[in-house]
Amino acid sequence: MAKMTGAQAIIKCLKEEGVRIIFGFPGGAVIDLYDELLNTDIKHILVRHEQGAVHAADGYARATGDVGVALLTSGPGATNGVTAIATAYADSIPIVVLTGQVPTALIGNDAFQEVDIVGITRPCTKHNYLVSNPDDLVQTIREAFYLAATGRPGPVLVDLPKDVVASMITYPEKKKIKMQTYQPNYEPHPGQIEKACKGILAAKRPVVYVGGGVILSNASKELTELAHKISAPVTMTLMGLGGFPGTDKQSLGMLGMHGSYAANMSVAKSDLLIAVGARFDDRVTGRLDAFAPHAKVIHIDIDPTSISKNVKVDIPIVADCRAALQAMNTWFDKSSEFDPKTSAEKLQPWLAEIADWQKKHPLTYLEKGDVIKPQYVVQQLHELTGGDAIITTEVGQNQMWAAQFYKFNKPRHLLTSGGLGTMGYGLPAAIGAKLAFPDATVIDIAGDGSIQMNIQELATAKQWGAPVKVAILNNGYLGMVRQWQELFYNRRYSATPMEVTPDFVELARAYGAVGLRAKTKAEVVPVIKEALASDNLVIMDFVIEREEGVFPMVPAGKATTEMLLV
């Protein structure tokens, strides 16, 4: 068989894996690969900072469900990507990151642009590799894609020494990947499914608690079917939003620290919590001993380590969410004990109680004349996009307002850094999503603080024809920290006022984008309309109420029923 260079083999392998687009930034250690990129139809998106490359690959992966790919050079190129790798790891996002490395003979010599990236990323990747033998090159990349996409997905890093990439190799034939040490379990145990379904039959106050696993396993349809069948109310984590339609009458919205009153009360009073692809994160549970104290817990998760990690689980189901939900739907369809109508009637008192909570304390905010309230901006974005836009967010108040007030009806329409909480995620992720779906409206809901963390990617968006819309909720503060300082630190605003902020309208122009500003409530809708009508990259600068807070709020360490309300 004809020999080829390592670089040619890598590109061939990426093609085989179905890669259409790579986000990256070149450098000395990857120059051979970049040379080879000129000979392929895989599109390479040159970013302006490596963190942006990995976030964009992550945004692409979240929007499409495919594996996102980033290519970085050695040393600082690789370390610049680390925050974004950790972001993908915290949210279980399938990406493959290829990093250049100094030649094998120099490894360990403190060579120029050398860093032990495999050591650095060990705790924030699902797995990582240093390819030291050219003959392992292709198989390693295949394994990386396999690991990233299967089981509980996650980022996989492959470190490629320059001499390995330059060496001549024989391209190995493609064969099915089988790893002795890695065999994720997809199919649920029928006995556990039966136990879970019988638990649901017996429950008087069930709540379905949906996490990002439902999105990752493409189980929204099956989940919606089950929820409708059993008439149970559904609450979602930040990562689960869109897994069940936000405008459905059974939806309670988000739960947890900034969850709705009804969602948190329902969980606190429920007798059966049906957790699907969620991991009982501290932002969801609040004080652990007060979380769902009366509930039996069913937990569906593909990762056994998630089960009984924080909350004791009564009926664990280790399986792919979709497969488990399908099995439950089938069980109910076949069961003679179950009738949807009787079941719905039985839950009436419970649903009435929940409806009372919803009526008493709906998600809301106080209007204040002509001052722009951020929640209003998000509501108008929802309205004017028909709820159909792909929304990315930064992290902080902007993220929570987006989660609360943009009613996500479809999965993969909210791309946000949930687990790690990475400011600077939204803009590059939006670029990744826009390049995956050029016809979709993609909006980054940002704050004036967060947007500056990766604002250089405006140039990337401009260069590669990714006209995303950035909606800055500008309050001149690092708003979420300011809110904590207001509530718990006696209004001592240490380092939260952004005393100098660029003029975002002028900044947009500098990047060849459109800059729009709204200073009054009346200007909000016209600005959004103009932004949506433009086929250019747009920054909308909404000058909002400076000290608006995110409510409800469960103070850290409190029970989720101890909410501060509007």
Place this chain on the structure above:
Amino acid sequence: MKHTLSVLLQNKPGALSRVTGLFSGRGFNIESLCVAETLDPKVSCMTLVTRGQNHIIEQITKQLHKLIDVIKVTDISEGEFVEREMVLIRVKAEANTRAEVLRVIDIFRGKVVDVSPTTYTVEITGPESKIKAVIDILRPIGIKEIIRTGTIALARAPKK
């Protein structure tokens, strides 16, 4: 509760640091750790002694299993098992104590492996309790240096 875990893992660069990194990163403690190749040179076996409540041990076991390089994790302290540790102790052995040291070593079925005019270096093997006992007895005589291997352990073979 003390638990002894036996972990089979691929003999690859970095595999050990994946395990130790997991323990330090998640705040689990390691009392001792001992690792070497098995009959299959591609596979290593690690004996790891740790302490924690049951739910912590359950997490440790699951997290270890989740590592891609790990083949199998067994909590062998759940059943019958044999454990051994070896210790080398350099103990003061001067005219007035030489005989006593030898007697103690003999009682514990140890061996003298190195001799100097003022010290004996002795080798003792046994379960952790025995090692502890011999250290307690030799300490008043004067231990100058001590080095322990950490525990290795094997589940007992089924009797039938």
